[in-house]
Amino acid sequence: MRSAPRPSRDGAAAVPTVRSWPVLGSAVPLARDPLGFVSSLRTRGDVVAIRVGPQRMYVINDRALIRQVLVDQAYSFDKGRQFDKLRPWWGNGLANSTGEFHLRQRRLMQPAFHRQQIASYLPDMCEAAEQYVGSWPSGRAIALDEELYVLTLSMVLRNLFSTSAEDRSLARVQAALSVILKGLLWRCLDTTDRLEKLPLPVNRRFTAALTDMHAVVDDIIARHTADRADLLTMLQQARDPDTGEAMSRQQVHDEVCTILITGSETTRSTLSWICYELSRRPDIQHRVQAEVDDVLAGEPLRAEHVERLPYTRSVITETLRAYPVVWLLTRRALTDVQLGSYRIPEGAVICYAPYALQHDPELYPDPEHFDPDRFRADAAPSPAGCPAGRRPRDAFIAFGAGIHSCIGEPLAWAQTVTILATLARHWTLAPAPRTKVRPAARMLLLPDRLPLVLHPRRAPAPGAT
């Protein structure tokens, strides 16, 4: 039960502070059980202050106030220290930029993610999904999360940058990205900025992976030809409507890096959670298979099928609700900001947890229960008055909201539906015996591992190996 806020001397309500350990603050519960900790804060107040080491942070729990930060007062915040730290390594691509510059880049890149453009990628996506998913081994446990990574990364490389499936970039990006993502996480967490400068093997591996990643991106750009209307062509040909200026070579490079980092691990993680739930819920898996069988009528998936799979889509929405891969995000106040009855001082670090919001029982009754039917058109409205069957605007923020919302959302949907439908056509998923899958809330929310057994649903086509 939340208590009413007490007023401070300037009339604004005093932000309740969560009591914590000396020196470390709330770092211990946050490290020990990150999802449990952020969810427990929800009941403490609309806004609560915590301390993590020396850093004071304002955690926004109320969905209307989160919307204020992301949408209504978005220009009073930037992305904060986390992103300042990423910029020297990752560049000034869309995810790392702010203000006027961000707006300009966003306008230039938006056409590559329009519905029509995504539709033009679909035939290629269906072909890639059929080729990969159909080749997975059957009857024994495989690390499905790793297979899904190769597939989603190869789709991004093929669709957005027109590299071929056999291209050696795939293996290099895959190897580099896993080292980079781990390294970026603890660089963000290190408030001393010192650990990254020590001559440790882990730092040398990070630098080597980053150097290789930048070299692969240069290679992709150098070998690219402008005869396909893909993202890279659009970036190179885009002109600022006011000045007529093109993007610099460095900016094109930074945007390609950004898309590779933001566009593969996110979709792979969501697909991993879907497969995890399907493997433990045969009832849901059978319904997805039945819908896919009905719509595809024995043929491989084609572009026109993708919009005709409503139950499959509600499984994806429920997965994004229950396991939002971007589970925690930060912002920094650029001026003093009034949020409801609270005054947030200039420079303050704000954070909000899509995970905690999307597990609020007022918005989603029985939130730990995985139930795609909550997104059916005829589902009952939730107690907090969220419209039935639709993703309620402020209560579903798996893709963010406002000026920094996910530009890749339409592509993520196209990829996820394509891969899930192809998977359901070929395989029945079962958990590997004697394994327990746990959530790992790091930079993204991933299953810590995903060994699953695939049982074939149909006999191989004549002549297939």
Ligand code: HEM
């Ligand atoms: C299921 C898959 C995905 C999820 C859940 C997801 C989630 C998100 C979220 C929550 C944000 C907002 C971050 C913030 O507010 O600071 C975001 C931003 C972004 N996403 Fe995604 N994403 C997904 C897939 C993709 C894909 C496929 C791409 C590109 C190919 C992509 C590219 C980006 C970029 C460039 C941004 C920064 C946008 C900006 O600041 O203007 N994402 N994503």
